[in-house]
Amino acid sequence: MxxxxxxxxxxxxxxxxxxxxxxxxxxxxxxxxxxxxxxxxxxxxxxxxxxxxxxxxxxxxxxxxxxxxxxxxxxxxxxxxxxxxLQRTIDTLGEWGARWAFGDPRPNELDPIILLWWMRRRVRYEHIPRRRVVIQFDFGGPKRRYWLVIEPDEVSVCLKNPGYDIDLLVTAEITAFYRVWLGRSTLSEALRRQQVRLDGAPADTRALPRWFAWSPMAETVRAARTEMQDKNRR
The missing domain is CATH 1.10.10.10 (Winged helix-like DNA-binding domain superfamily/Winged helix DNA-binding domain)
Structure with a gap:
């Protein structure tokens, strides 16, 4: 510059x-x-x-x-x-963006690999129930299947079946899962609307929300969403 x-x-x-x-x-x-x-x-x-x-x-x-x-x-x-x-600057930009510039995702912003890469960095290891947990994500057909393999010292994003037993299958509309990840919706809302489906042992399907810290911006986005809803009700 x-x-x-x-x-x-x-x-x-x-x-x-x-x-x-x-x-x-x-x-x-x-x-x-x-x-x-x-x-x-x-x-x-x-x-x-x-x-x-x-x-x-x-x-x-x-x-x-x-x-x-x-x-x-x-x-x-x-x-x-x-x-x-600069953390304060990034937080302020995120707050402003959540309030004034953050609508529904554009099609070219819906990258399942980057979404899983973000999830990889936000695993809450203390809530993982065993030494290896394998989650399969199906975002619409065989060519849009991905896997997260969570182990004590590493989380891998796999573009091919890693060959382990699947503990949890997440079938989702990619738009809906992005909205959940970023706080524009909740997982329970997406499940109720059948935009996301979880298949696995009942203990694992209930525990999934605790396995991830979700996006660092999720709280900011939720707060902005609540503020806008309150304004619209007035």
């Missing part, structure tokens, strides 16, 4: 943060994503070249530190104190 040529804190901040993808890269880093490949998976429409350029720019701006790793290890990207302070 070219300098604005204005001696103003807003202009200086925008010179560091105003490029496309930069805010989403910071969102990922604030979620403790530290490796280049993991950042790329969380931002599937960014090119590797552009991601590398944005990280270099954030490093020059004092927002990110690059930690070179020993041979065989992944280089880590970590936020500096200035970068971690």
């Amino acid at each position: 070219q300098p604005y040529g204005q001696y103003c804190p807003v202009a200086r901040a925008a010179e560091i943060l105003g490029d496309r993808w930069t805010v989403l890269i910071i969102r990922e880093l604030l979620g403790d994503v530290t490796h280049f490949n993991e950042l790329e998976r969380g931002l599937p429409h960014i090119s590797r070249t552009l991601l590398a350029e944005r990280l270099r720019r954030l490093e020059r701006g004092g927002v990110v530190e690059r930690h070179a790793a020993p041979r065989g290890k992944h280089t880590e990207y970590r936020l500096t104190s200035a970068g971690r302070e």
Whole structure:
């Protein structure tokens, strides 16, 4: 980004943060994503070249530190104190977006793989009942089946059947499951409307909502939804 040529804190901040993808890269880093490949998976429409350029720019701006790793290890990207302070900015953007810019999802935003990648990072291990839990997601036909394999030291997103017994089958409209994940609907509402169906042992179907922390923005989205409903009832 070219300098604005204005001696103003807003202009200086925008010179560091105003490029496309930069805010989403910071969102990922604030979620403790530290490796280049993991950042790329969380931002599937960014090119590797552009991601590398944005990280270099954030490093020059004092927002990110690059930690070179020993041979065989992944280089880590970590936020500096200035970068971690951007949590308030991201939260404020999310609150504003939830209130004023967050309608139903557009078709090109419904990526089941990125949804499962987000879910992978939000597993609540303390609620997982055994050493391995396998969840199959069916978002509409054999070519839209995916699996989460949850183990004590790793959660894998599988595009092919991993070959383990399935503990829980989630059959869902992808739009409905995105709405549940992001707090625009609840799982119980989606189940009642038959937009989501759970098949498995009764204990597992009841426990599914406790297995994930859901989206970090879900509470913000729910609050905005409740506020709008209250306004409409007046």
